[in-house]
Amino acid sequence: MKVGLFIPCYVDQFYPGAAIATLQLLEKLGVDVTYPPNQTCCGQPMANSGFEHLTGSCNDLFIKNFAGFDYIVAPSGSCVLHIKEHLHGDADPQATINHKVYELTEFLTDVLKVKSLQAKFPHKVGMHQSCHGQRGLHLSQMTELVAPEYSKPGSLLNMVEGIELIPLNRKDECCGFGGTFCVAEEAVSVKMGKDRVADHLEHGAEYITGVDMSCLMHMEGILNRQGSKVKVLHIAEILNAG
């Protein structure tokens, strides 16, 4: 099983720690994983802004980098959802890519069927449900639906020694990042982020985690501006800790 590691552009540039943790975690679990060096981005920033028609070359590059792998794994629900739903090449039928791309916790749960982890993180942690991972990839059950509870990232976090997952008043409300929404609709975006952060703080979180660094980057920006000591960590960093 050959796995291609896709690291979203902003994680590559700003959060290499999350990417390193993802790589190390997969290696620890015995996965034959490679990072194709010429990768850039999934094209979502353009597509979500209404410019999907400009993503052609970006898509082709992605397909060229990843077509040869059995699985593509990325530490992001949002990028994976975009690749699944919207990334397609002119030459290559989209089926070659879309059905083998997995978000990290989805891959650990559904493909590797991880039942235990050698990880330790003795802290109070708030789990942020990123919308695209949750409502798009169905990583966790959604509060709107009348259906049985489950959470792929939540189950994995519960395998970590010493961790205490805090409850939230609104367990799956959007943080307001939303790609270019975060600057185009600055006022609402920030207000949504402040409200999300406040929920975690109210319940005593020392760390906020999630499957998408983009949501966490947005909440980190608010936490830091408020002078809070609370930190954000990508879920891979906790699953790989200790």
Place this chain on the structure above:
Amino acid sequence: MESGVKDHAELAAIFNKDENRVDWHDETLWWVRQKRDKMAHGLPGWEALREAASQIKDNVLSNLSEYLQQFETNAQANGIIVHWAADAKEHNEIVLELLLKNGIRKMVKSKSMLTEECHLNEYLEQQGIDVIDSDLGERIVQLAKEPPSHIVLPCIHKKKEEIGDLFHIHLGTPAGNADPQLLTEAARHHLREVFLTRKAALTGVNFAVAETGEFVVCTNEGNADMGAHLADIHIASMGIEKIIPERKHLGVFLRLLARSATGQPITTYSSHFVKPREGQQLHIIIVDNGRSIQLGREDFRNSLKCIRCGACMNTCPVYRRSGGHSYHTAIAGPIGAILAPNLDMEKYADLPFASTLCGSCSNVCPVKIDIHQQLYKWRQVIVQKGYTTTAKKASMKLMAFTLSSPAAYHTGGKVGRWVLKHAPFAVNNKFNPWFKQRDMPEPPEQSFGEWYNENRKK
């Protein structure tokens, strides 16, 4: 957007200047969402009911002209006079003509979002007709000379103290009194007088049954019934999509509507209007106003399944924090954002972007409209039609170029991180909307790609 007109982001920024008010608005609507959740979870087969409703509406949209004609035939047989209006203008003219023909200059109207869409009140007022809205929330916004901010809860943006002030001015309640019971009682007396004296009543239509030619109007206040039963002429306005095939289908829709809307098992009144009472005229105006165009747009046609419950607004984290008026259209929120561009793509080009695409709207929708997917698709259509700014176009082209070239991407990333580290003032300034209320991420020494190259190169 037309120049000089404020878009959603600007209007939302104004709304957000009063953070306490945003908190209050958000909490109020979140409470309604929670009531809806409680109801949904208390009803066995909720998801199956949503699926059934969705499929019935699929059938309706695929056979709309047949059902409309069947409805017309059956309604006429019941003694209802049926009118057809291609657009808002025709609809408003039909209403005016009916009033003038009968020498009526005063009308009472219960809640109808279609008449808001058609701007009927403004039109009739210009023609010297006096219209009074009889839904309490509608009456409040009418007194305030504002449009409704929510399709089910029209004055949800107003605090009770503001309503007290309005009633003091218009209905003579004591100054500074904001007791809900006192204010409601005052409205009751005021409206009772209206009901008793108006010769014409206009209502909306929630469901029109093709099989029987009857229509159903749902209210909590009984105001539609009060108006319709006392007036000589009852005019009902409905969009072409309000049709359901058979009466038994009400068993699906009536169970979903109020639970989704306000978390009630059913509206207090679900009134069936079948035929005019002795000596009364009963008219129904069937309105297209862009709906058949939407029906022809494959990606957007199922927005016409909407039963106007407002659940998507109550759950929308953006709506709750920007208020209904920020959508500058009759129907606000996620559903409004996918309906409005069909009516005027340029004027409402901003609305599909007033969303994080979180998807909560699609999950609460009782007829399973893929609202957030349609928001994404409208973005593509709007940009393709050229309703975007030159600056955005240029930045997207630059981004597409950079992300298509590994060399440009690697260099760009390196330069960006260097600037952020060594010349943060170039980024951390008032021209950067991110920085206004958020810190920028701390730039690392190395990108992951650089680290990988050093540590894992085979």
